[in-house]
Amino acid sequence: MILSAALLLGAEASWAAGPPAVGVVPATLSDARAETVREALATRGHPDVVLITEAEFAAAAQFVRVVGLPDSDECERRVAIDDWRHRFEAARARFRLLAFGDALAELVALDVELVCLATPPATSDLFRLELGLAEANTFLAQAAAQDPGRRQFHEDEAARALQRAARFGAALSAPADLSPEVLAAFDAARRGTAEADPPRVVVTGPGARVGARFNGRPLPDIPFDGVDGANLVQAADGARVTAAARVRLTERRTLVWLAAEGEGPVSVADALTAFVEHRAGADDIGLVAAAGRLVGDGATVLFVEPQALGVRVWAGEGDTLVELSAPSRTPTDGAWRFALGAGPSAGWSSIGGGALEGLGGLNAGFSMHGRAAVTPWMALALTVDPWAVGAPITPEEGSGTIFRATVPARVGVRFGKRTRALSVEGGAEAGAQYFGVFDERGEAVPRMSFLVAGAVGLSGAITPRAAVRAQGWFGGGLGYVCGGATVGLEARL
Secondary structure (H helix, E strand, O other): OOOOHHHHOOOOOOOOOOOOEEEEEOOOOOHHHHHHHHHHHHHOOOOOEEEEEHHHHHHHHOOOEEEEOOOOOOOOOOEOHHHHHHHHHHHHHHHHOOOHHHHHHHHHHHHHHHHHEOOOOOHHHHHHHHHHHHHHHHHHHHHOOOOHHHHHHHHHHHHHHHHHHHHHOOOOOOOOOOOHHHHHHHHHHHHHHHHOOOOEEEEEOHHHOOOOEEOOEEOOOOOEEOOOEEEEEEEEEOOEEEEEEEEEEOOOEEEEEOOHHHOOOOOHHHHHHHHHOOOOOHHHHHHHHHHHHHHHOOOEEEEEEEEOOEEEEEEEEOOEEEEEOOOOOOOOOOOOOEEEEEEEEEEEEOOOOHHHOOOOEEEEEEEEEEEEEEEOOEEEEEEEOOEEEEEEOOOOOOOOEEEEEEEEEEEEEEEOOOOOOEEEEEEEEEEEEEEEEEEEOOEEEEEEEEEEEEEEEEEEEEEOOEEEEEEEEEEEEOOEEEEEEEEEEEEEO
């Protein structure tokens, strides 16, 4: 059964019931940032993701065996594929003449010479060779009825050859001249193979990019089934084999590295560390990408780097990792569309005279503001600054301090490029300043004045959805001038 990375880590879900993607994140990621990561992955087309740490991914990759082709060439000469096929037919002819021993010896020699072929064989060549080995060993086992040890040896060899033939020939038909006894055994082996869990393989590296073959088949980009025991791996330049080896598969997952001159790969853990630390070369990145495909085996494995102002995401594509960009925005969109904020404020005004005496001078209060984007360079602004100014109560009236409030409220237009990192703006505003309710000839009369002002602002993100904003304004109304400044937090949408 194919397991997910989560199962390899001891989780309780398989790919059949689990998520379609796994995100690999730093172990230091907080729960709050994890939600930000999930949202970022959703915008990149992966709304259902299980997050695992880089250490957990490295632990899962320990189940992956990385092997490389040897750098030595043990072949004295390269064997032409046509000559090899002619010799195979000659060995089959000897078999039909009942020269089982000679036929088996030649078939074994042909099997050894697979790594010396000048051009890649077809899968059908390997399929027929395994059936020939199974047939020869079957008849030699029957001929060794009086020698139990020898008979058992040939029976075991025949069974292994049939199992390998069943893997090689999953979509091929058995030759018409195959003996009925061996054909029946082959059908049984094929049924057993269909129920077994074969080793899973990914082949990567510089030599895997053009013309490489695995058991005679071109390399797919996804994990594929190998066969238990020896597998033929060939690096090729066009139709010419440049390196070949028999790789024995015993683990359920194996990563085969094809490199020029047998350059050995680093471990998956070392390659992942180099990638996380931004010092990975092409080979490290290729190894991480291949390990992700092998560990995921049916799920997309995403490598995530949370940053102060966003998230970077990489996914495997071929023999490398490519960064998944955030969805593009329309021209009328900025880095954010709406903002709401508040913070302490202070101001000054020249208000005074009559009933308004004492409302001027320094004021302090609490500012609230909102922004609504219109274009990437323009936003509508609303600001309300409830201020209060204190005045001591005379001894005749009592003791303490009385606070009186004024409320300047303004709407306007702000101009400036909005980005997630830093936004600078300036603009013009108009509104009214409310002074309160005053007693005039026995009636409670609200007093206010129009207000026009200029304003500037600066905001910097602290998370993708929150920022610190500082802003100031200066203007005037009927017979007075005023201004203020505030620093606060804002939420962005």
